[in-house]
Amino acid sequence: MKLITAVIKPFKLEDVRQALAEAGVQGMTVTEVKGFGRQKGHTELYRGAEYTVDFVPKTKIEAAVPDALVEQVLEAITGAAGTGSIGDGKVFVFDLEHAVRIRTGETGDAAL
Amino acid sequence: MKTAISSPLRWGVGLLAALGPALAFAQAPDKGDTAWMLTSTALVLLMSVPALALFYGGLVRSKNMLSVLMQVFVGFSLITVLWCIYGYSFAFTAGNPFFGGASRVFLSGVFDAANEASPFALGATFSKATPMYEIVFVGFQATFAAITCCLILGSLVERVKFSAVLLFLAIWFTFAYIPVAHMVWFWAGPDSYTDAASAAAANAQAGLIWSWGALDFAGGTVVHINAGVAGLVGAVVLGKRVGLGRESMPPHNLTMTMIGASMLWFGWFGFNAGSALEANGYAALAFMNTFLATACAVLGWTFAEWLLKGKPSMLGAASGAVAGLVAITPAAGNVGIPGAFVIGLAAGVVCLWGCTGLKKLIGADDSLDVFGVHGLGGILGALLTGVFNTRALGGPGIVADWVTAAMGDTSPMAQLLIQAKAVGLVVVWTGVVSFVGFYIVKAVMGLRVAEEHEREGLDITSHGERAYTG
Numbered sequence: 082m083k084l085i086t087a088v089i090k091p092f093k094l095e096d097v098r099q100a101l102a103e104a105g106v107q108g109m110t111v112t113e114v115k116g117f118g119r120q121k122g123h124t125e126l127y128r129g130a131e132y133t134v135d136f137v138p139k140t141k142i143e144a145a146v147p148d149a150l151v152e153q154v155l156e157a158i159t160g161a162a163g164t165g166s167i168g169d170g171k172v173f174v175f176d177l178e179h180a181v182r183i184r185t186g187e188t189g190d191a192a193l
Numbered sequence: 194m195k196t197a198i199s200s201p202l203r204w205g206v207g208l209l210a211a212l213g214p215a216l217a218f219a220q221a222p223d224k225g226d227t228a229w230m231l232t233s234t235a236l237v238l239l240m241s242v243p244a245l246a247l248f249y250g251g252l253v254r255s256k257n258m259l260s261v262l263m264q265v266f267v268g269f270s271l272i273t274v275l276w277c278i279y280g281y282s283f284a285f286t287a288g289n290p291f292f293g294g295a296s297r298v299f300l301s302g303v304f305d306a307a308n309e310a311s312p313f314a315l316g317a318t319f320s321k322a323t324p325m326y327e328i329v330f331v332g333f334q335a336t337f338a339a340i341t342c343c344l345i346l347g348s349l350v351e352r353v354k355f356s357a358v359l360l361f362l363a364i365w366f367t368f369a370y371i372p373v374a375h376m377v378w379f380w381a382g383p384d385s386y387t388d389a390a391s392a393a394a395a396n397a398q399a400g401l402i403w404s405w406g407a408l409d410f411a412g413g414t415v416v417h418i419n420a421g422v423a424g425l426v427g428a429v430v431l432g433k434r435v436g437l438g439r440e441s442m443p444p445h446n447l448t449m450t451m452i453g454a455s456m457l458w459f460g461w462f463g464f465n466a467g468s469a470l471e472a473n474g475y476a477a478l479a480f481m482n483t484f485l486a487t488a489c490a491v492l493g494w495t496f497a498e499w500l501l502k503g504k505p506s507m508l509g510a511a512s513g514a515v516a517g518l519v520a521i522t523p524a525a526g527n528v529g530i531p532g533a534f535v536i537g538l539a540a541g542v543v544c545l546w547g548c549t550g551l552k553k554l555i556g557a558d559d560s561l562d563v564f565g566v567h568g569l570g571g572i573l574g575a576l577l578t579g580v581f582n583t584r585a586l587g588g589p590g591i592v593a594d595w596v597t598a599a600m601g602d603t604s605p606m607a608q609l610l611i612q613a614k615a616v617g618l619v620v621v622w623t624g625v626v627s628f629v630g631f632y633i634v635k636a637v638m639g640l641r642v643a644e645e646h647e648r649e650g651l652d653i654t655s656h657g658e659r660a661y662t663g
Binding site for chain 2: 125126127128129130132134
């Protein structure tokens with residue numbers, strides 16, 4: 082099993098959700114996050130006070146998937162979240178040791 | 194002092210209520226006037242709670258939202274109570290050129306049921322034989338005193354102790370607001386002027402600045418310069434907020450600021466048009482000038498900001514509206530439509546500079562720009578009132594002789610000088626009182642909350658609650 086964590090542009094969330102569902106992903110967790118990469122932040126001006134906002138709002142998606150699905154999932158995310166411009170985000174893949182479905186007690190791939 | 198000057202005097206909000214026994218009004222107050230003034234009073238209340246509270250509250254960080262609302266809400270209530278205990282009496286009864294007397298302490302005599310023939314004392318307006326109920330004037334002016342004190346808070350927010358706010362407001366109200374209101378607005382009323390001798394006697398009773406012939410329709414000096422300078426002094430004495438310049442301190446809710454500014458605009462019709470004290474043409478002139486100048490100032494600020502800073506901001510538009518309202522306040526019934534155009538536009542641009550260039554120059558953490566908007570806008574409005582009062586520039590001129598109520602004209606240069614003198618005295622007076630007042634409070638209880646409390650936010654640490662939960 083792998084845990085896929087993707088940080089994407091917030092407005093791409095619906096496209097990515099749809100692409101993941103089509104790829105066979107059964108569920109995911111979404112968090113609104115802020116961060117910075119190569120994309121620059123922006124400045125805000127309130128009367129005389131100017132603030133540089135370095136952290137850009139992003140959406141983080143976490144999905145646990147069977148090993149067999151990893152390649153398809155990566156393609157789905159990069160395809161759906163990409164705009165070609167800076168700030169499209171990143172995808173991280175982690176080994177996932179164990180999973181349990183709380184309701185039934187199923188474990189491993191069956192819990193996903 | 195200068196009391197014998199029979200200088201041309203006109204429009205200002207002042208009235209002498211306490212002449213009561215000496216004057217026998219032939220008729221009862223007009224019901225339309227009374228209805229308008231009660232409405233105006235309620236409109237001015239709305240300017241403080243919630244309008245000013247929301248305008249200010251939206252500009253602070255969310256952790257300090259309730260502290261701002263509380264300071265305005267309770268400050269407003271405190272001054273209203275003090276007004277009815279002694280404020281009204283010392284501001285609006287005869288005394289000396291600086292302070293009134295104690296005859297209306299606890300509003301004694303304003304309403305007296307034992308006097309069955311006329312239980313309601315009457316006061317003067319700006320028209321002969323046109324009395325108003327004194328109790329209406331008491332309420333109208335209470336809202337002025339209270340909002341003026343609340344304006345100062347914008348310079349102190351996010352770090353000031355709640356107890357320090359209350360003590361300072363009580364001190365400042367007593368030694369700055371009351372005497373300045375008396376100096377600028379107190380006079381004997383038009384019915385006291387019947388011949389040369391009575392006119393001299395009436396002038397001798399007037400407040401110092403009134404007797405100079407300074408024009409202040411609704412409070413450029415009394416309200417805005419008074420509060421603006423007090424705020425600046427407070428910002429200097431208090432010192433800067435922790436983290437200023439290193440941490441971002443963006444306004445937490447400009448939506449509320451926009452709602453507050455809009456409600457200020459709405460309520461200001463009571464403030465300015467109500468200052469005519471009657472529902473007449475001058476009330477309508479003040480109303481329209483208030484309407485127009487504010488719109489001009491919104492455009493002035495917005496386009497200047499767009500041009501100079503790159504983007505037209507909502508905060509800029511809302512600030513422009515307040516700047517325009519401030520600047521047109523002394524002028525409202527004292528200038529014509531041309532004056533409103535110029536004063537409004539000028540206020541938008543000048544106050545933008547007050548909140549940017551001038552603020553950097555001064556270097557104090559006047560957190561919500563009380564001086565940049567109210568101090569500077571008030572000075573600009575007070576001076577331009579002198580210029581645009583003249584009929585050559587579309588203004589109404591003034592009453593040249595209160596004995597006959599004959600109208601006359603003013604000379605812009607001469608009137609500008611009188612206005613400047615009034616501005617100068619008020620700046621110095623409120624500056625000194627504020628400085629001493631803040632140091633007294635500092636010595637008694639301290640002005641600032643503990644640094645860790647400031648970091649955590651005043652809502653939790655001073656008031657034990659949060660504005661936004663869940």
